[in-house]
Every structure is written in C-alpha cells, then in structure tokens.
Amino acid sequence: MTRSTTDEAAVPPLPSPKERRRLREAKSLSEEEVAAAVGVTRATVRSWETGRASPRGRKRALYAKLIAPEPAVKPEAVKPEVVKPEVVKPPVVTTEAAAVAAVPAAAHLPEASPLPEAPPAAPPADPPPAPASASASDVRSGAEAPDERRVSPAEAFDELYARTAPGLVRQTYLLTGRRTLARESVERAFELAWQRWPEVAVDRDPAGWVRAAAYEYAMSPWHRLRRTHRHPDAPPTEPGKRALFDALLDLPPAYRRTLLLYDGVGLDLPEIAAETEASTPAAAGRLMTARAAVAERLPELADAAPAEQSALLQDRLGGLARAEHVPVPRPARAVRTGSENKARLWTRAAVAGVALLIAVTGLTLHTAPTHYEQPISPPERVGGVPPRGGPQKLTAQDLKLQKSLSEQLAHGPERLVPRLE
Known part of the structure; x- marks a missing residue:
C-alpha cells in the first residue's frame, strides 16, 4: 500500500460538497x-465545494482537519422529576443544515436560534436540525426541517436573479461590447432558466447554467443581421481602458x-473546457x-510575471466592467412574467397550428373524389393529313375544259369512235 493510500485511509471521509461549504462558513x-x-x-x-473535484493525499488531510466540525456538547442526563423547563439551557446544535442557497456565491439567510429542549418526559430524541435557507432542489423535493420556512420556486429564482444578473450583464458586455445586447442576453437566459426551472434548480451550479445560456445567446452570429447590433458601442474615453476594450473585441x-471565464470569472481550465465544449x-x-494578444496592446501586462499578469488582468477587466x-x-418578477407569457404564446401558437392542420x-x-374519372380531351383541328387517293370531284375549271375538248376537233386524224354492230 502506498503512502498516499495510507493517508487517505487514515483521514475520515469528507462530508458532501454542500456540507463542506457550510462547515467553512460556520468557522468564518x-x-x-x-x-x-x-x-x-x-x-x-470552489471546485471541492461544488463537487467537481475532491482533495487527495496530504491536501485531503489538511482540508478535512480545517473544516472539521466542533465536537458536540451533550447535556448531562437528569431525572425527569428534577428538571424544570425554565432552567434548562438550550443544547449546542451541531447537526447538518437542511440545505445551502441555490447560488454558489450567494450568502445564506440568517439562521434562527435553536429552540430550548422540552422536559424529557419520554426517552430523549435527537436534537432538531438548525434551520437554514433551503435550496431550490430541496424545496421541489419537499425535504425541509419542521421549523424551517418553505422557499417557493419563485423566491429561489428571484434570489438567483438578484445575486447574479447585475454582474452577469457586465460580463456579457465585456464579451460583446454591446450594452443592449448584454442586457437582452441575460434576460433571455433567465427566461429560459425559469421555463426549465426543475432542471436548473437541481443543477450543481445554477449560476453557471444561466451564464452559459447568456453567453451562447450573446455570441450568436445571427445578431449581425440586426441593425442595432451590427457595430459595438462607443469605447471608453480613458486610453488604458479603451486599449483593453479594443484588444478584447x-x-x-x-x-x-x-479569457473572460478564466481571468474575469475565475474558473479553472477543466471547468472552462466543459462550458465551452x-x-x-x-x-x-x-x-x-x-x-499574448492582449499583452501586445497593454505594455504593463507584457513585463509582468504569469501570476502577476493574471491578477493584473483580472483587476483591469473588473475595472472596465464597473x-x-x-x-x-x-426586475425578477417582470422576467418571470415575460417568460410565462412567451411560453403561453408559443403554446397557443402550436395548438392553433395543429388545429389548422387538422381542419x-x-x-x-371531405372534398376529395372517391374514384378516378378520366377527363375527355377537347376537340382539336388536325393538320398535315395527305389528300385522299382516287377520282376526285371535278371543279368548274375541269368541267369547262372537258366540255371544250368534247366539242372541238383536235388537229390530226379523226378520232376513232367505236360503233356497235
């Protein structure tokens, strides 16, 4: 057995990705x-907390030790007749939270204080889980704590929209150089997300799902046919920002x-490869x-080290977007309403088209004939037929010539006329 395998066997199993983040935030x-x-x-x-990767070896041991929960303090067992409800202190609750927020970068809702434990008239039960904000997947599946406020799909969508839409519009502006197209792309992406909310709610990264949809719509080549989106907007007036703006476009x-996903958003290369296919x-x-192409326009990037170059480029991109x-x-409500209206309109159009096709x-x-009737050809004049053979009817000129020949004698011997004897 190798050393890395031995280290992994000695380290206790890590909690789920959502629980890793909760434990980290619990320790501030x-x-x-x-x-x-x-x-x-x-x-x-971030990839460890979203489930895209898992630590190994020495890093796994350090990470598990760093986010390990505090040991639970169990209350001392006392007899039921001695315990009074007003003097019992609430136990320290260290159980797992119900869920985390749907947005990876979103902050949790404030947790409520644990309720005091009732007098143990029966065998003591496990302490109730501490209420926390429920994710969209837990809301749809119905898994929630007894004292937890139920979060509706519309509230989860509004929270995702409020936390990611403004920044996503600025990112899309850096990608396209067009402000109106950036806003339209983000709103279209969220409308599509609301139409497919059961799929988006259970996704590991809902914000990444919406970001990929917004980028795909913004980079569509069909926008070149629209007059308002043929040319980018006016560049910034500051020379440094204008040079970066022109270099990006x-x-x-x-x-x-x-470049925007790596230095602007902060994704790793495997994540970028998966998102860009x-x-x-x-x-x-x-x-x-x-x-390299951006460094040619910005001399300060060409002279910096690779690590400093990434940090400097990230600051420049953030400054340009802000x-x-x-x-x-x-507003989120207007986006949801627009998405529902479009879905309703397309549904009605599809139903109307099917009804028209059936009609x-x-x-x-109903009007088609049941049997085939051969059409009668119309009469036509036939030309080019040769004349009939044999004796023909004499014309007036022929009759006149025949009469003259029979009445006048021709020059020469007399004509022999047969006689009957």
Missing part, C-alpha cells in the same frame, strides 16, 4: 484563507470567452493566445 473562513492554508488556489477550493469569440489543452491554448454604464436588468386535412378528405 473565506475561500482564500482555506486555499492559503491547504496550498491550492481559490478556484480549486479583436479576439475571436472563443478566445475572448475563454472544448478539451482542456484547447482551452489552455486559447487562454495563452488571448493573453466603469461602464451598463443598463440595469428588469385542412379534414376539408381535403
């Missing part, structure tokens, strides 16, 4: 602090999206090519 630790303590990047810690769409080496190649006056998206088919079957 940020992703940067955990990454510095374990020796990894912030994106790696000069990149191919796939390279621009890879490319391999990890291809995503790495696009990233290096995009950085400096521009990007339109604010519509046309029925009319055709």
Whole structure:
C-alpha cells in the first residue's frame, strides 16, 4: 500500500460538497484563507465545494482537519422529576443544515436560534436540525426541517436573479461590447432558466447554467443581421481602458470567452473546457493566445510575471466592467412574467397550428373524389393529313375544259369512235 493510500485511509471521509461549504462558513473562513492554508488556489477550493473535484493525499488531510466540525456538547442526563423547563439551557446544535442557497456565491439567510429542549418526559430524541435557507432542489423535493420556512420556486429564482444578473450583464458586455445586447442576453437566459426551472434548480451550479445560456445567446452570429447590433458601442474615453476594450473585441469569440471565464470569472481550465465544449489543452491554448494578444496592446501586462499578469488582468477587466454604464436588468418578477407569457404564446401558437392542420386535412378528405374519372380531351383541328387517293370531284375549271375538248376537233386524224354492230 502506498503512502498516499495510507493517508487517505487514515483521514475520515469528507462530508458532501454542500456540507463542506457550510462547515467553512460556520468557522468564518473565506475561500482564500482555506486555499492559503491547504496550498491550492481559490478556484480549486470552489471546485471541492461544488463537487467537481475532491482533495487527495496530504491536501485531503489538511482540508478535512480545517473544516472539521466542533465536537458536540451533550447535556448531562437528569431525572425527569428534577428538571424544570425554565432552567434548562438550550443544547449546542451541531447537526447538518437542511440545505445551502441555490447560488454558489450567494450568502445564506440568517439562521434562527435553536429552540430550548422540552422536559424529557419520554426517552430523549435527537436534537432538531438548525434551520437554514433551503435550496431550490430541496424545496421541489419537499425535504425541509419542521421549523424551517418553505422557499417557493419563485423566491429561489428571484434570489438567483438578484445575486447574479447585475454582474452577469457586465460580463456579457465585456464579451460583446454591446450594452443592449448584454442586457437582452441575460434576460433571455433567465427566461429560459425559469421555463426549465426543475432542471436548473437541481443543477450543481445554477449560476453557471444561466451564464452559459447568456453567453451562447450573446455570441450568436445571427445578431449581425440586426441593425442595432451590427457595430459595438462607443469605447471608453480613458486610453488604458479603451486599449483593453479594443484588444478584447479583436479576439475571436472563443478566445475572448475563454479569457473572460478564466481571468474575469475565475474558473479553472477543466471547468472552462466543459462550458465551452472544448478539451482542456484547447482551452489552455486559447487562454495563452488571448493573453499574448492582449499583452501586445497593454505594455504593463507584457513585463509582468504569469501570476502577476493574471491578477493584473483580472483587476483591469473588473475595472472596465464597473466603469461602464451598463443598463440595469428588469426586475425578477417582470422576467418571470415575460417568460410565462412567451411560453403561453408559443403554446397557443402550436395548438392553433395543429388545429389548422387538422381542419385542412379534414376539408381535403371531405372534398376529395372517391374514384378516378378520366377527363375527355377537347376537340382539336388536325393538320398535315395527305389528300385522299382516287377520282376526285371535278371543279368548274375541269368541267369547262372537258366540255371544250368534247366539242372541238383536235388537229390530226379523226378520232376513232367505236360503233356497235
């Protein structure tokens, strides 16, 4: 057995990805602090908490020790006749929370204080779980604590929209260079998410699902046919931001999206490869090519080290997105209403089309003949037929010539006329 296998066997099994994040936030630790303590990047810690990856070896042991829950303090067993309800202190609750928020970067709702335990007239039961904000998947499945407030799908969608829509509009603006198209793309993505909310609610990263849908709509080549989206908006007036803006728009769409996801959003290369439907080496190649093209426009990036270059580029992209006056998206209720109206309109159009097709088919079957009748050809004048052979009827000129020949004698011997004897 190797050393890494022995270390993993000695470390207790890690909790679920959602519980890892809850334990980290319960200890008031940020992703940067955990990454510095374990020796990894912030994106790696995020992938551990979303379930995309799992730590191994020494990092697994450090991570498990860092997020290990505090030992539970059990109350001393007392007799029922001695215990009084007003003097019993509430026990320290360390059980798992019901769920986490649907948005990965969203903060939890404030937890309520644990209720005091009733006098143990019967055998003591397990302490009730501490109430927390329920995710959209738990709301739809019906799993919730007894004292927990039920979160409706509309409330979960509104929370996701409120936390991600403004920043996603700025990201899409950097991707397209068009403010109106950025807002339209984000609203269309959330309308699609509301139509497919049962699928989005159980997704590991709902914000990533919406981001991918918004990027796909924004990068559609069909927008070139629209007059309002043929040309990008006016660049920033500041020289540095204008150079970065022009450098981004000069990149191919796939390279621009890879650069924005890595240095702007903070995703890892495997995550970017999965979102852009490319391999990890291809995503790495696009990233290096995009950085080199941007560094040619920005001299301060060309002289910096790779690590400093990533941090500097991330700051420049954030400053460019915050400096521009990007339109604010519509309220979440308006987006949900618009999505429902569009779905209702398309449903009615589909029903009307099917009804029209059925009516046309029925009319055709009713008016169609039951048997085939051969049509009668119309009469036509036939030309080019040769004249009939044999004696023909004499014309007036022929009769006149015949009469003259019979009355006048021709020059020469007399004509022999047969006689009967």
